[in-house]
Amino acid sequence: MLLFVFYAILVWYGAFQGRRRVPGLCALALGIFALIVFNAVHFRVAQHFGYEQYVPIFRVLMYPYMVMVGLVGLFLVTLPIELPRGELHCKACRYDLTDLKAEFKEGAPCPECGATEEEAATRAGRRLARKRLHAQNKIKPDPLPGLRLRPER
Numbered sequence: 001m002l003l004f005v006f007y008a009i010l011v012w013y014g015a016f017q018g019r020r021r022v023p024g025l026c027a028l029a030l031g032i033f034a035l036i037v038f039n040a041v042h043f044r045v046a047q048h049f050g051y052e053q054y055v056p057i058f059r060v061l062m063y064p065y066m067v068m069v070g071l072v073g074l075f076l077v078t079l080p081i082e083l084p085r086g087e088l089h090c091k092a093c094r095y096d097l098t099d100l101k102a103e104f105k106e107g108a109p110c111p112e113c114g115a116t117e118e119e120a121a122t123r124a125g126r127r128l129a130r131k132r133l134h135a136q137n138k139i140k141p142d143p144l145p146g147l148r149l150r151p152e153r
């Protein structure tokens with residue numbers, strides 16, 4: 001029974017993490033779809049073992065549960081992505097560009113992800129910038145570069 005609680009939390013977590021984006025909707029749709037499949041499979045199992053007359057008792061709980069998972073998930077997936085204060089943000093990584101407005105408008109890249117204004121305007125450009133940022137975050141930091149006596153070869 002506890003499994004239902006964990007399952008709901010898992011679906012809601014996915015919906016919340018991907019909120020206002022396609023992954024969040026996918027997580028919610030997949031979560032509901034899996035419940036529908038589970039419900040159908042359970043009926044088949046009941047038929048096989050000959051207790052299908054008791055299935056409605058289970059469904060009295062199952063259907064409200066599905067509605068609850070769906071409604072709360074829908075609420076979470078539509079929650080706004082909170083933006084830090086500022087009037088201009090990079091559309092790719094949401095970095096606050098308020099103080100760099102003039103430079104950015106002239107075509108300078110975002111210091112966080114390297115996307116220019118025109119790159120950040122298209123979906124493909126934003127994806128590219130996010131990939132670049134992700135790859136950059138995986139590079140290990142240089143250990144104490146200021147303390148090195150000789151440049152490394």
Ligand SMILES: [Zn+2]
Binds near residue numbers: 091093111112113115
């Ligand atoms: Zn950026």
